[in-house]
Amino acid sequence: MSSNPPAIVAESPPPPLSRRELNKTATRQAITRAAMELIRTRGVGNFTVEDIADAAGVSRRTFFNYYASTEAAIGNITHEFLEVALQQFRLRPRDEPVIVSAKEAMMALADPMAVAPVAELFTLMQQNHQLARPELEAWDHCTGQIIEAARERMRGGTDGQIDELYLRALSGSVISCGRAAMDVWFSRCGPDLSEASMATLRQLMIDSLDLLASGFATSS
Amino acid sequence: MSSNPPAIVAESPPPPLSRRELNKTATRQAITRAAMELIRTRGVGNFTVEDIADAAGVSRRTFFNYYASTEAAIGNITHEFLEVALQQFRLRPRDEPVIVSAKEAMMALADPMAVAPVAELFTLMQQNHQLARPELEAWDHCTGQIIEAARERMRGGTDGQIDELYLRALSGSVISCGRAAMDVWFSRCGPDLSEASMATLRQLMIDSLDLLASGFATSS
DNA sequence: TACACTATGTGCAAGTTTGCACTCCGGGCA
DNA sequence: TGCCCGGAGTGCAAACTTGCACATAGTGTA
Incomplete structure (x- = not known):
């Protein structure tokens, strides 16, 4: 009002x-x-x-x-999948730590409808490894997007190159964690889209980002 | 060969x-x-x-x-249905009697895939009779098409107005027979698309055109 | 009656898809 | 080697779709 x-x-x-x-x-x-x-x-x-x-x-x-090519069309599968998370990420509050935002954003990916195409791609990739290239590019593009989104948050912070490195290292790591979670998930669950499988995926994402947040400290 | x-x-x-x-x-x-x-x-x-x-x-x-309107869109259902028969009709040999051609053409209509939409339209028409108008126009348009197709066959016959009357009366009658067959079929079988129902439709079409060909002579 | 509002229908410019005519490139073959 | 062919890509004009503005008509209401 x-x-x-x-x-x-x-x-x-x-x-x-x-x-x-x-x-x-x-x-x-x-x-x-x-x-x-x-x-x-x-x-x-x-x-x-x-x-x-x-x-x-x-x-x-x-x-x-x-x-531009068949490969590019294939890449779109992963691209769209990641776009979902990207969208969520951009909606997170500006003052939230990037890792936390990423964790939340990734939760949206643990959805049968969303993962289904990527899961199938993973399956086909077992047979023909050249399908991996467009996928790689999609992850890379997503990294670039996260960098931009994260950069937006750091308006008014310290200036200079240190921020840029932080930004890129962090963004790259976050993406790597997400990718790792996906890889492990698929190797464990395969194309299974059950709720149990989704829960596994969610936990893997949380765990990987927790590892990142903790500086990959060992528990011993 | x-x-x-x-x-x-x-x-x-x-x-x-x-x-x-x-x-x-x-x-x-x-x-x-x-x-x-x-x-x-x-x-x-x-x-x-x-x-x-x-x-x-x-x-x-x-x-x-x-x-041009919602009605026109509805009319397209019947229009497409009749177009199937029209197409068949045009394929018939030029020297075949129109009634025989029509009979053959109508056989293509006794197909579940083809009748399904029209059958549903008939059903809905029970409730709302104003759906009948676009249907009427479709039948009328079909008559016009049959007239043209039949006219093509009568190249070189006698010229003058007699042919034109013959053409129009015949075409109109053929369409009326088809329409009658459809109406009776629906009142008998309803939206039933079984093979038995299709057989009934086929027979009704044949019978109506036989009636036409026989000059509607009574058997007694 | 006058007014506001909603839905139909149409003209037009800008955006999208299509067909077609190229150019390039790589593999088979005489 | 030189030629032919099929598939990848691209430029361009024509065909199709869309958004938008506008005219018209019917309905409810002050």
Whole structure:
């Protein structure tokens, strides 16, 4: 009821998502899913970009409007998965420690709907290791995003290069912990999406970040 | 096995259906289905064009790019249904009697996939009779198409107005027989899509056209 | 009656997808 | 080696979709 001007907080601008955004997202997803399906049924390298486009219901040209290559399309799976966490991270209060924010953000990833595509990718990766490259890039891109998001928080702190190193080291570590949690989770649970499995994933994320927060001190 | 040059028959130009055609058809169907769903769940008149567009995943403007009104969208259900038969009709040999061609063409309609939407429309029509108008228009449009298709066959026959009357009376009657078959079928079988029901529909179509061909002579 | 409000329908400019015509590149083959 | 071919990418114009502004019509209300 206050007539105050909009408070300057980490306001989540709830974008009503225009029809245009919606359509683009749908197209992007259609392409990604078609690519996955083809990998599943024919195996990596046994289909063309045109096959993906056809299966996705778009033209070859449109495929290239979205992705520079098949690899890039595959990378989108992990990219979208991480984007969920990124979104959560950006919503956390500015004064919260980055590690805590990261922990909270990662909780959103321990969701069957969210992990399912990545889990399948992990499975396929067992067979064909070259699928790992686009995944790697997605994690790297996420690191870059975390860096930017974290940098936003450190307005007014000490200036200079020390902050930059802190920022990057921390962000990189956080991402590494998340990745480690995912890797261990998959090696333990496989493509299992049960609640028990999700609980395991959550705990692994918490543990890895706790390790990070504690400076990886041994308990002995 | 003959090496004859392509016979000059009612050649069906097998259109590979461009991506553009495919997309347009998909959009048209999405709108139609969304409209049906809304009629089903909210009832006729309890939703706006915008609701349909949203449900169909397109903008309001796009809705109007396809249909002039909600009614027109509903009409498309019957329209598409009849289009199937029309297509078959056009494929029949030029020298075959129109009634025989019509009989053959109608056989394609006795297919669960094809009748399903129309059957549902019939069901909804029980409740709200104003749904009948767009359906009527679809049948009428089909008559016009049959007239054109039949006219094509009568090149070189006698000229003058007699042919035109014959053409129109015949075409109109054929359509009426088809419509009668559908009506009786639904009143007998309801929305039943079983093979037995389809057989009934087929027989009704055959019978109605036989009646027409026999000049509606009574057997006694 | 006058006014506010909601829904239909349309014109237009800007954004997106598509078809097509290239260019490049790598593998098979005479 | 030189040629052919199929797939990857790209530029561009045409076709399609969208957002927005505006005109119109029906409804409820002061």
